[in-house]
Amino acid sequence: MPAHLKVLALVGFMLVVVATPREWFAAYAFFLAALVTVGAVGRVRPGWVLKRMLVETPFVVFAVLMPFISHGPRVEVLGLSLSESGLLSAWGLLAKGTLGVIAGLLLAATTTPQELVHGLERLRLPQQLVQIMAFMVRYLEVVTDEMRRMAVARASRGFVARNPLHWPVLARSVGALFIRSFERGERVHLAMVSRGYTGRMPR
């Protein structure tokens, strides 16, 4: 399936999910079933998705707090006094957020970054934005590798970041990373211009 259709499907699906009232519990079961079907058809390994669902953690903590900080009528659950509307809100947040993460991960699992960039181009994203994204995706690995090398260099000199007193060292690494990234950007640009780059990628 072409990437641009997948992105459109994702946006459409999530808009429907977000607009569904949180009291319609059956609808959410249906949404989840739809995602599981898509994942099965696309042969996405469940373990891969579950591991990456960790990005949701901070938000889950927030949702868990909801029943405690919301107001309104309260119910007793396992000896805790919880807000009824808070429980409902927490359920709504968790259900919608989780469906969003699963749907997004299914897109990521079945689409390469290059396909995604081409898909967004077909969706008429401005040419310049698409190009910035293409360059970012292409050099992401290079830049994160550079950062990993700096981390290895710090560690091999016995550096362990423990508290804010160590921030200056880390911040200097951020500075060095910026200078290296910027200079690499200049070199890449000059190398491309000397090979006839006019501001558009050839197909």
Add this chain to the structure above:
Amino acid sequence: MHVPDGFLDAPTSIATGAVAVVAVGVALRGARRELDDKTAPLAGLVAAFVFATQMLNFPVGAGTSGHLMGGALAAVLVGPWTGVLCVSVVLIVQSLLFADGGITALGTNILLMAVTTVVVGWFVSRVLIKLLPKRVGLVAPAAAIGAFVSVPAAASVFTALYAIGGTADISLTTLATAMLGWHTLIGLGEGVITFLAVGAILSVRPDLVYAARGVIAERDLVIKAKEAVA
């Protein structure tokens, strides 16, 4: 922290999406002046840099750590328009390839983290650089204050959006106090790290710091006598 799907209702999400589209469009125009034809490769590399920096953990103590958001840092380093573009691209890639931040909340996230932090951070540090004496050493503190203000500013925009289209049932005052209090602390960290990082870059390649350009242009070339150097 990225806003996930379902936190704000559908109409608000669509509205913030529309605002984000307009803002990115304006930034695309403005960025041409900042980077001319080098825009795409350079902005792409800066976006990769912002993404990488967000993975670097700064220990806060007691086993917890935080990371830089980088909006104000990007604004000070490459200019506001390019900064908005870079952070927006980072958010789009995070949402589509890492499911970090919901796809329907993408407009909200761009509005909060790309537009608000970059614009507020840029504006505050710009005003300070104009007001303070023209010394290169004062650029980093100005950037730090910009970064510090930018985080609670984004938190207040979020609270305002929540007041319009929030789906959870919490009283606004609770949310506003929690958001502002918490993000003032985060802003402190953001300010300190931005100060240190901008200072490090200024001492090595001051010409690369966009916000320092005016200050450096006014600096006179000083030729020191040999004895003075030795």
